[in-house]
Amino acid sequence: MRVRKRKKLAYLVALGLTLGGLALSSSNTCLVYAANSDDNGPEHVDTNDSKDTWVSCSDGKLHVQYNAHNQQVGIGKHRVNILKQYNQKGQESYYFCINFSKESPSNKRLHRKWQASPEVQWLVLDYLKGKDHRFETLNIKGDYDLADYWLYQTAIHMVACPNERSPLNNHTTEDSVKEFESADVRNKVYRLVNEAKKHKNESESEVVVNQAxxxxxxxxxxxxxxxxxxxxxxxxxxxxxxxxxxxxxxxxxxxxxxxxxxxxxxxxxxxxxxxxxxxxxxxxxxxxxxxxxxxxxxxxxxxxxxxxxxxxxxxxxNTDPEDQDVAxxxxxxxxxxxxxxxxxxxxxKPAFGKISFVKKGSGDNNNKLLPGTEFMLTSEGFMERKTVDNNGRVTFDNLPLGKKYHLKETKQPNGQYNGNYERDIDALTGSNPQKDIDLGTIINDKRYQDFAITKQNINSKGINGAQFVLIRKNHLEPLNITSTAQAKQQAMRQVNGELVTGHTDQQPYIATTDGNGNTAFKHVLINPQDPPYDYYAVEVKSPNGYALSLTPIKLDNISKTSPDTVSGSMKDSTQPIPTTGSKQLLLQAVSGAVVVLTIGSYAYHESKKVK
Missing domain, CATH: 2.60.40 (Immunoglobulin-like)
Structure with a gap:
């Protein structure tokens, strides 16, 4: 029959751990909650007289005496007075003695003195976890809680007052533990004591119920x-x-x-x-x-x-030095x-902006790609260079927002085009900064125009040694030239490597065809803002055996959007005159003249005779 079924005891019975006759000589008391309790526990508890109650399990069996009535025969070598109280729900709550060699505080009011040491506190709270969660349990059938209560009370005495001795036989608690008949029970006590001693501070032994x-x-x-x-x-x-x-x-x-x-x-x-x-x-x-x-x-x-x-x-x-404390x-x-x-x-990680654009030249109707063009983007504390790829595109990315940038063209590998593009870009700053800026297509205006001239004979073979000059006229303005001298007077001159108009005090620039009949006028300076012009390639000298052409090659409507190289050709319609040796040519000419003269004289003489 379990002890907690005895409803006769409504209050806590308090006595210390005893050896032999100590349990019989000590008065038993009952502890109750004081009325004026708070969250830190009751300020005091009252004790009342009570009859003998004790428990022993030193031999591995449960032995209980409750109100002078034996629950189970046998006393065992080590007896612990039972301290417990029933709450309003009828549940038992056990209490533990601290001192070993003092009298129980019978029929007295006990006041809260201090918080138990971490080791004792851990033992008290670990017992509260219940049989299935305690660090050690005797697992004795009949009353698990009461048997474990005896086990934990024994450990508390070994931890709280290891040097106190029984006034009956001068034994310490550990002396009695060594005499336990059950080695298993003895080992459980030692394991429990060793575990309790691992808890060195309050936070390690308390059980928080409202984790933050x-x-x-x-x-x-x-x-x-x-x-x-x-x-x-x-x-x-x-x-x-x-x-x-x-x-x-x-x-x-x-x-x-x-x-x-x-x-x-x-x-x-x-x-x-x-x-x-x-x-x-x-x-x-x-x-x-x-x-x-x-x-x-x-x-x-x-x-x-x-x-x-x-x-x-x-x-x-309490204040009586002969009375024991309880936990x-x-x-x-x-x-x-x-x-x-x-x-x-x-x-x-800041957002970064991006500036991209396509770079082209004005030639071919603004479709001339200019790969290799270099640009530099600068700002306060920032500088980056990029080169135009083969598709004409440039992208500056990872640009910190909030900066005003300056874009400048620093290298233009195509000499026909201006390389002076630059501008400020402030779209990545201000009250509404953009993160992706496409400047579209940036056009470089053409600075120079090239012309390719070809002269061929009637058989479409190139004529070597033909000489040409280049004349510029306003669009649709007629070219009135009657002599090579006039052509040379209006022709373009080369100044500092550029073909320009004017400068009549200098010699005209003359281009001569090569063995394939090809020649060129390069670096013809143009003004991108000017209207279209017409250009004329005028032959001023033909090679031996070819007639000087009376019709110039017209290259009309030329502007910055024209192809970079504009081509024109001339075909000679005369039969080539042999040119292998001047004496042979003279002999052939004289012989021919004699033949013609003889035939003519003979014909004239015969006509006279007829008459």
Whole structure:
């Protein structure tokens, strides 16, 4: 029959751990809660007289004497007085003796004195976990709790008063444990004592019943280009908490405090000295603050107060030095200032802008690709060079927002085109910065025009040695030239490597065909702002055996959008005259003349005779 079924005892019976006759000589008392209790346990307990109650399990069997009635035969070598109380629900609550060599405080009021040592506290609270969760259990059928109560009370005496001796036989508790008939029981006591001694401070032995949580959600706030809104890098976070009050959130470095903002559930502004778990908080960094940064990180701290409530063991006693102290579990509430208990790392990776464009020349109706053209993009603390690819495209990326940039053409490998393009770009700054700027097609105006001239004979073979000059006329203006001298007078001259008009004080530029009948006029200077011109390639000297052409080659409507090289050709319609030796040519000419003259004279003579 289990002890707790005896409803006759409504109060706690208190006596110390005894050896032999000590249990019989000590008065038994009953402990009750005082009326004026608080969260830290009752301030005092009252003890009343009670009859003998004890328990022993030293031989591995349960032996109980309750109100002078044997529950099970046998006393055993080590007896523990039973201390317990029934609560309003009829549940038992056991209490433990601290001293070993003193009398029980019979019929007295005991006051709360202090919190038990970590070792004793752990034993008291571990017992409360119940049979299936205790560190050790005797697992004796009949009354598991009562048997384990004897086991834990034995361990408490070995921990709390290892040097106290029984006034009956001068034995310590450990002396009695060594005489236990059951080795298994003896080993369980030792294991329990060794485990208790591992708990060196209060926090290791108490049992917290209202764990506090204070953390950030998320713990790392990564802010990037996708969080760029309204000229700010913004992202939200929360600070969920449990059993906390007066929660505060602040930047670790006060200069970053300006980046924190938020609203409460009702729409009001957040007070960062009193944060609620459902407040909507955010980090908001103006993009201008990131202009000269490739990365920006700072920490946000959360602090608060936790009214921690924990199960602990209290020591009760009185002022009589002959009376023993007793331990009972209770609650302890303390306010814990959780400083720096949680933090969040904020990483701001700024958004970067991009500037791209296509580079072409004005030739071929603004379709001339200019690969290899070099550009330089500069800004305060920034400089980058790019080269036009074979598709004519240039892209400057990873450009920090908030900067005013300057784009300048620094190298133009195609000598026919101007290489002086430059402009300011401020679209990546201002009140609404763009992140992707396409400048479209940037056209370089043509500076020089080239002409290719070909002269062929009637058989489409190139004529070597033909000489030409180039004349420029306004579009649709006629060319009135009657002699090569006039052509040379109007022809273009070469000045500093350029073919230009005017400069009549210099010799005209003459281009001569090669063995394939080809020649060219290169670097003909043009003004991109001028209207189209007509150009004429006029032959001023033909090679031996060919007639001088009376019709010039017309190259009309030439402007900056014309192809880079404009071609023209001339075909000679005369039969080639042999040119192999001047004497042979003279002989052939004289012979021919004689033949013609003889034939003519003969014909004239015959006509006279007829008449």
């Amino acid at each position: 949580h204070l953390n950030f959600d998320p713990t790392t706030l990564n802010i990037g280009s996708g969080d760029f809104h309204n000229n700010r890098y913004e992202k939200g976070f929360k600070v969920p908490s449990t059993n906390m009050h007066d929660v505060q959130v602040h930047a670790e470095d006060p200069k970053n405090e300006k980046y924190l903002s938020g609203t409460r559930k009702n729409g009001s502004r957040v007070d960062f000295n009193n944060i609620n778990a459902d407040d909507s908080l955010k980090v908001s960094v103006p993009y201008n603050d990131m202009t000269n940064r490739s990365d920006f990180s700072f920490k946000v701290k959360a602090t608060g107060h936790w009214d921690k409530k924990a199960k602990v063991a209290w020591i009760y006693g 009972k579990w209770g609650y302890k509430t303390t306010t814990v200032d959780m400083k720096g208990s949680s933090d969040m790392t904020v990483h701001v």
